[in-house]
Amino acid sequence: MKIAFTTKGTEWDSMMDPRFGRTEFFLIYDEENDELKPHDNRSSSNDAHGAGPKTAQVLFGLDPKVLITGNGPGGNAASVLKKARIDIYVGAGDMTVKEAWEAYKEGKLKKF
Amino acid sequence: MKEIVVISGKGGTGKTSITASFAFLGGADVIVADCDVDAADMHLLLQPDFARGEDFYSGELAKIHPDNCTQCGKCAEVCRFEAISVIDGMHTVDPLSCEGCGYCARICPTNAIENLSMNVGKWYISSIKTGSLMVHARLGIGADNSGKLVAKVKNEAKRLAEETNKDYIIVDGSPGIGCPVVSSLSGASFVVLVTEPSVSGLHDLKRVYELVKKFNLKAGCIINKSDINEKVTQEIEAFLREENILHIVNLPYDEQFTKAMTNGQTIIESDTNGLKQMIVDSWSKIKLTIN
Amino acid sequence: MKIAIASGKGGTGKTTLSVNLSAYLAEDEEIVLSDLDVEEPNSGLFINARMVHEEEKYKMVPEWKEDQCTLCGICQEVCNFHAVIQLGEMIMVFPELCHGCYACSELCPTDALPMIPKKMGMLKHLQNDKLSFIESRLDVGEEQAVPLIKQSQDYIDEHFTDDILRIYDSPPGTSCPVIEATKDADFVILVTEPTPFGLHDLKIAVETMKELKKPFGVVVNRHGIGNDGVLRYCEDKDIPVLAKIPNDRKIAELYSEGKLIYNEVPEVKQELDKIIAYLRTLKQGGVQ
Ligand code: SF4
Numbered sequence: 254m255k256i257a258f259t260t261k262g263t264e265w266d267s268m269m270d271p272r273f274g275r276t277e278f279f280l281i282y283d284e285e286n287d288e289l290k291p292h293d294n295r296s297s298s299n300d301a302h303g304a305g306p307k308t309a310q311v312l313f314g315l316d317p318k319v320l321i322t323g324n325g326p327g328g329n330a331a332s333v334l335k336k337a338r339i340d341i342y343v344g345a346g347d348m349t350v351k352e353a354w355e356a357y358k359e360g361k362l363k364k365f
Numbered sequence: 366m367k368e369i370v371v372i373s374g375k376g377g378t379g380k381t382s383i384t385a386s387f388a389f390l391g392g393a394d395v396i397v398a399d400c401d402v403d404a405a406d407m408h409l410l411l412q413p414d415f416a417r418g419e420d421f422y423s424g425e426l427a428k429i430h431p432d433n434c435t436q437c438g439k440c441a442e443v444c445r446f447e448a449i450s451v452i453d454g455m456h457t458v459d460p461l462s463c464e465g466c467g468y469c470a471r472i473c474p475t476n477a478i479e480n481l482s483m484n485v486g487k488w489y490i491s492s493i494k495t496g497s498l499m500v501h502a503r504l505g506i507g508a509d510n511s512g513k514l515v516a517k518v519k520n521e522a523k524r525l526a527e528e529t530n531k532d533y534i535i536v537d538g539s540p541g542i543g544c545p546v547v548s549s550l551s552g553a554s555f556v557v558l559v560t561e562p563s564v565s566g567l568h569d570l571k572r573v574y575e576l577v578k579k580f581n582l583k584a585g586c587i588i589n590k591s592d593i594n595e596k597v598t599q600e601i602e603a604f605l606r607e608e609n610i611l612h613i614v615n616l617p618y619d620e621q622f623t624k625a626m627t628n629g630q631t632i633i634e635s636d637t638n639g640l641k642q643m644i645v646d647s648w649s650k651i652k653l654t655i656n
Numbered sequence: 657m658k659i660a661i662a663s664g665k666g667g668t669g670k671t672t673l674s675v676n677l678s679a680y681l682a683e684d685e686e687i688v689l690s691d692l693d694v695e696e697p698n699s700g701l702f703i704n705a706r707m708v709h710e711e712e713k714y715k716m717v718p719e720w721k722e723d724q725c726t727l728c729g730i731c732q733e734v735c736n737f738h739a740v741i742q743l744g745e746m747i748m749v750f751p752e753l754c755h756g757c758y759a760c761s762e763l764c765p766t767d768a769l770p771m772i773p774k775k776m777g778m779l780k781h782l783q784n785d786k787l788s789f790i791e792s793r794l795d796v797g798e799e800q801a802v803p804l805i806k807q808s809q810d811y812i813d814e815h816f817t818d819d820i821l822r823i824y825d826s827p828p829g830t831s832c833p834v835i836e837a838t839k840d841a842d843f844v845i846l847v848t849e850p851t852p853f854g855l856h857d858l859k860i861a862v863e864t865m866k867e868l869k870k871p872f873g874v875v876v877n878r879h880g881i882g883n884d885g886v887l888r889y890c891e892d893k894d895i896p897v898l899a900k901i902p903n904d905r906k907i908a909e910l911y912s913e914g915k916l917i918y919n920e921v922p923e924v925k926q927e928l929d930k931i932i933a934y935l936r937t938l939k940q941g942g943v944q
């Protein structure tokens with residue numbers, strides 16, 4: 254299974270980015286082969302309100318099953334993610350990626 | 366690094382004076398971001414030096430090049446915004462009406478229409494009198510305040526805060542409930558709602574809090590001019606309890622707000638009575654809550 | 657005659673002036689007051705009137721017809737606002753982001769995106785004797801105020817004859833909604849406070865009106881606080897100051913209760929009289 258994180262950097266120790274639409278990076282963790290791949294989303298960080306759906310579309314292309322983030326996406330982006338059948342877990346905005354991953358495994362994050 | 370965003374729904378509640386006072390108290394630990402780009406006022410209190418400025422482009426604007434135009438009229442036919450008219454026999458775009466949808470350029474048979482990037486304003490990084498830096502902007506006249514310039518100001522403030530290892534970003538948020546305020550709220554650690562006890566104040570507070578709730582953000586509230594209408598103040602307090610919003614403080618109706626502003630000062634610099642202490646206490650309370 | 661009441665930013669007393677001026681004028685003549693601050697209309701809180709008509713307001717947005725779509729991707733490519741996106745074998749439309757330009761709909765090769773009406777807000781028409789009050793409210797989450805402002809003005813044009821004075825309470829600021837609300841006005845009243853903030857916002861508002869080539873005048877609210885910067889600026893630039901509404905805690909209290917002030921504070925009535933006198937000279941001067 255692939256899991257996506259909204260992050261400010263590209264390492265396990267990087268901080269999470271609490272935002273969805275304007276997140277700086279996505280880190281995609283592939284459980285099967287234990288691989289961590291970054292996707293640079295900074296070009297949309299200066300985008301307008303329409304950033305959400307566009308970012309959601311990008312995430313769809315990266316094909317994760319689960320998204321771990323901070324505040325949770327806005328309504329438009331949420332509806333794209335729903336259609337794309339990506340489960341969203343929120344409340345990890347103040348953690349590092351590693352902490353967020355562990356919190357998710359322990360069932361400590363809230364489902365959006 | 367924590368990001369504190371101050372918003373108020375509508376203007377006139379003393380939001381900017383309070384935000385600037387917090388910035389002053391935070392001193393060198395705080396990067397300031399003025400996201401009220403449509404009516405930016407914070408610079409009048411914090412005296413930035415406008416050291417670095419840059420134009421900001423967002424959206425598009427159609428421009429017809431007369432040399433390539435055969436005056437076929439197709440562009441005017443498809444434009445839904447009545448932005449293209451014939452002036453002195455030439456098809457011409459009215460920049461104030463053009464929405465930048467790009468439809469006309471797509472269908473022009475002779476490629477006579479160019480989509481120009483639109484200059485919607487200017488943003489600045491300045492040194493301010495608190496010994497820190499401030500990011501601020503000025504939206505151009507008739508520009509579409511889509512929230513992009515607000516996002517830019519916030520992102521620059523964040524970048525600066527990270528580079529210089531600051532503890533806080535304090536954001537003077539945009540008014541209303543549209544895109545600019547959504548952009549101001551994005552990524553906030555804590556939201557300070559500034560309101561006043563009037564029928565419209567309460568009404569706006571409820572509307573803007575809907576947004577805060579949608580983003581799952583923690584919030585606190587300052588009731589300014591609280592003694593103007595005790596009854597509405599009580600209603601606001603009840604609303605805060607109901608929604609579990611931290612009640613930070615009730616400030617009195619005090620013309621000191623205006624006096625300080627007239628001297629280009631924050632309340633912290635100019636006040637001699639209790640108002641200053643109340644704001645100092647509020648700032649401590651906010652810091653305590655978010656750390 | 658159409659009068660727009662505007663200000664560089666919110667909270668300067670724009671709504672207070674709009675409702676008090678309208679109610680006072682309506683003691684003698686028919687008046688239409690319209691709250692064009694459709695994102696946060698507040699004038700209605702001060703007006704006691706009976707609802708005569710209410711209607712939903714629509715804008716046109718595309719709707720995807722799956723069975724007709726060949727997934728060519730043109731729609732996503734032509735939309736400058738990311739309001740339509742392709743997601744695998746699906747096309748999604750985001751009505752709140754749509755500006756209604758028709759590009760995707762008309763350029764779709766298989767007519768798979770017909771435009772359909774979508775509710776964006778409500779228009780209310782209220783009446784209290786000679787005062788007609790038109791309020792439009794944008795639904796939360798809708799992002800384009802301009803189409804609703806335009807439709808509100810159209811409603812007024814259809815339902816009232818030209819000789820009735822119209823007062824538009826405009827949205828604050830200088831961005832597109834303000835332009836839309838003031839561009840048809842014959843005269844604009846800019847409301848400001850005599851403080852450095854007020855002066856700064858006034859200068860921006862003045863620039864905007866010059867850009868639109870609108871005649872305008874200034875009303876100073878909370879006169880007596882702050883300094884004389886605003887008055888000096890108006891004198892320098894030859895901008896008429898129509899009235900100075902005094903600073904008075906009583907006014908703030910009445911406002912907080914949602915009450916009209918001109919009957920309670922005589923100075924306010926005097927200042928309103930000055931504005932009305934000015935508007936009359938304009939009318940005689942040929943402004944329609
Ligand atoms: S469609 Fe092109 S060629 Fe035709 S009038 Fe417009 S600009 Fe000119």
Ligand code: SF4
Nearest residue numbers: 444463464466467469
């Ligand atoms: S870009 Fe769109 S709004 Fe502007 S002139 Fe062309 S068709 Fe009209």
Ligand code: SF4
Nearest residue numbers: 725726728729731764
């Ligand atoms: S343009 Fe029409 S046919 Fe092509 S993807 Fe869009 S809806 Fe489908």
Ligand code: SF4
Nearest residue numbers: 735754755757758760
């Ligand atoms: S009508 Fe225009 S703005 Fe709306 S979805 Fe289609 S292309 Fe985008």
